[in-house]
Amino acid sequence: MSGRIPDSFIQDLIARVDIVEVIGSRLELKRAGREFKALSPFTNEKSASFFVSPAKQMFFDFSSGRSGTAISFLMEYERLSFPEAVEELARQAGVEVPRVGSSGPSRAVLEGPLDALAFADRVYRAQLREAPQAVEYLKKRGVSGETAKTFGIGYAPESWDALTRQLPDPRHAIEAGLLIEKDQGGAYDRFRNRIMFPIRDTRGRVIGFGGRTLGNDPAKYLNSPETVLFHKGRNLFGLYEARQAVAHPAYLLVVEGYMDVVALAQAGIPEAVATLGTATTQDHLKLLYRATSRVVFCFDGDRAGRSAAWRALEQALPEVNDGREAAFMFLPEGQDPDSLVQEIGAEAFRQRVDEAVPLTQFLINELSKRSKLSNIDGRARFAAELKPYFERMVGATLRTTLVDAIVPIVRMPRADVEAMLGGRGGGEGSDNNHQDRRMLKGPVLRLLQLVLDRPALASSIQGFGELHSLDEPGLPLLLRVVEYFHDHPEQNAAALTSTWDDPTEAKLLGEIPPPESRIFGSEAAMVSEFNDGFERLRTQARRQRASELLEIARQRELSAGELAELRELTASRAAQSLDRPV
Template identity: 60%
Template sequence: MSRIPQGFIQDLLSRTDIVEVIGTRVELKRAGKEFKGLSPFTNEKSPSFFVSPAKQMFFCFSSGKNGTAINFLMENDRLSFVEAVEELAKRAGVQVPREGGHSEQLVLEGPLDALAAAERFYRTQLKTHQPAIEYLKKRGLGGDTAKLFGIGYAPESWDALARLFPDPEYALTAGLLIQRDSGGAYDRFRNRVMFPIRDTRGRVIAFGGRTLANDPAKYLNSPETPLFHKGRNLFGLYEAKQSSKADLPFLMVVEGYMDVVMLAHHGIRNAVATLGTATTRDHLSLLFKSTPRVVFCFDGDRAGRSAAWRALEQALPEVHEGRECRFMFLPDGHDPDTLVQEIGAEAFRGLVGQAMSLSDFLLGELKKEVNLGTRDGRARLVGLARPHLERMREGPLRSVIVSELEHLTRLGRADLDALLTGHERAAASGRPAPSGRTESPGARPIKRALQLLLERPDMAQGVAHVGQLAAMPQPGIDMLVEAIEFFHEHPDSHAGQLLELWRDTPKGAALNRIIGVEEQLDEAAIGQEFADTIGHLRMKALRGRAQVLLELARERELASAETAELEQITRQLSDARLV
């Protein structure tokens, strides 16, 4: 099937005036910097439909809909995504290019096109390379499953793929090639079975390669790129979602490509894999968009338990409103790939059904740290549980855990609640207890910076030290950093183009929640507030890094580079008078 290049869509939106598109269908009147009219989606009598020329977006407050000109045509004219793009292209007087048609000429519009071309190339190479075929057969994999996941083969050559790209720019950006110091580029993946990594729309954004040689790096992933971030993507999620027209009853998180592929080969189509990194909150947000239940599958050894605990810590703030996490531990010496081949799909599903609940895993691990036969041990259990419960939202799961704590510690509910919420300490200090708000104070400046940036994307050009911001362990900072980088790399872009780039992703959904109509501030006020907010975040990042280095210094002697970094951070904080 042909696909419209992402680069063309971005260019098309830059050529489109959303006011003109909507103005032919809705009567609009000027309202300050915007236009307003009656919603075409509801029968309202007072106008709550706004169109922003600056953002190139519409906002309908009566129906909750918003988006770009493409979204408007899809909603108002009942068009598909492709039909909406074709309608805008017709208005702009341009033709829609298609990838994957009958033309033999390779036309690239951006990194996505280079990745799609590489996937076709690798698949073709697999058909003629017998050792790779034999490897897959030996692992128990059939041709239909290999085709389902688009598995291919990267030849044992330094330039087999590089020759496909006369201009390597997009292939370099996509992480397919590596720049030579002497000029030119060479293939990143060589003599490897290739697994395409797709986004939620099915577009190839990266690859994982399994070596067929005695390479110490058995698996090699694409590097981090503007399209691919290990902590925000999952292998097999697109394929899992394609297996069902409705939401999946659950998704199982495993560790390897072959685990996902082999489970699918045995008919278990709802497995996904992290990409050489621990589970993140972005992973969980992505998973819970497709299912209410996530089952983590880990080895039963100490390393597996540690990985499961890290996943639990990330899951605590995300498990609410009917969401559920469970934990499955495998027998010694097995991973999902080998176990499903040994016991079969039905028995494997039976083990999944016996997976441990989050509450059982949490309290079970904490109980190992204390002696419940003593008062001190029971009091210590409350202290160990408290930081984990503080990360959870109010709801049935938290109530279940608190009730179990009440039973284990033999405390009355009032006393236990006081210990867990800190009401006693709050009363003694004269300060009110926490209000239970779900948005942390640290998230508010990030959200505000993003809102201001969407008003004035040109401000991204003035942001320095982006790397320091990216290092903050604060939810939402990755989204702000990506937005800054996007507008820095595309200085003429508007908010609507960023929204289109993030279509059908957790970031796109988050952007929809925070984006709004024009701020009632003048240009200077927006610029000053943005600069102040970014400065505040940078100082917070520096203080956080300094604290990490100081804690390391208590455990061991710092390396010379770490000492120099700490001294530099101290000077920067001192100069800002924030020490």
């Protein structure tokens, strides 16, 4: 949106918001006399040196040397620009941001797809007030005005151009998936006669919409298409709202529908989020585990629900560890979360969440149905089918617990069970450690050798981005080591291994020998080798992603965002091939 933000508005906004509330929704603050304290979010400290002063409406971080207002904190903590931080605070305060030199908030001056989505969000919310049939539908579903405001629920009129005609230039709205381009030129509204649910990213920005029809449209729910901003497999409905309601949720409940999330919040259970018409992905789980240590999946109790739960389990296995839990809650026949919470109430519903089936128990229950455990062959088959799932578990305690649970089922000595599964539960000195040691080889091992010997090398690597998706043994450990030295440039390998949170990995890192170039190579050569090694990994990641997109293209038509990504990747590969010496 164009125009400068007036200084007077910024001062009024800082006076209006409570910095304790702003920071307390993101950090765990504890009262310390007249102030509040917390561990610094900017350094990896063990004793609190981050203070918030309600009287001064400022924060002071003695660990990193940072200080400032609520706006400064949002800029540092969430890496927002100044205008973005002001917009975020204004949204929380429920006020519009005025712009000097603009014609007011109603003017549709769009500078990109994010602007288009924010504008559409305002249009849909305003239209809801003018649509009695939409308001009546929400009332029948038990949604209050306050809950509708919390989730930004709106309404798309039954018109082909209700949004289109308000936009002097539809380009960014087309790019955002709000409009559909006509073959003969022009565009028309994608969403018509639908209750609109804005889908927000972790910063609260609208990146897409879900629409529930109020007519006889065969598509009951319609989501935004995949765009450069919105990916169904990487975003969750309600996650931002859940974090705003509960800064540090004890759990997050994964349900299947928009109205389930809204109804649970209405009933006093704001910890619910929903996948967006797709199965749970590892990207979803990474988002969830950044916000909580316990994820509970809620599914129907029928065969389809249990199949969906099994797919979620397969995605969760590599993400769950000794500090993370996953559990499964199955609904009674004919019920969904909305109807069940209305029938039994929030307290009884929470009790069911607390009693959800743990991941290991669900795994055992489902696999045991496939084998006859009453005979030796059936028990052997059960253990054989369990092995690949056991191998994907990363938590030592979790693996040990699973072994404890299946020993009486297969009626075998514990040592035999451990040998059959290929590990001793992940404890120190186990086969699992030796397996991990074997996994560290080739370029990943070499880069670990270099950075452990010369931690300053980490400073030359800026951002990992695409590397996180690369399937390369040992790469996640390498990236975490580099991140550690990024955050602690004054530390060395001894300090890293003494403070590393995983004892098994710490032991493994401590056993990595120094590189030969420590003796025979120059400092410049080591820097060059380290940077070149990371660039080769990036090239490998790009090729892997391009192959994935080409495989997707064989099965379905690529979205505009995926097509743009593929073009960028292939252009990058072509440029690299041109740069190679002949």
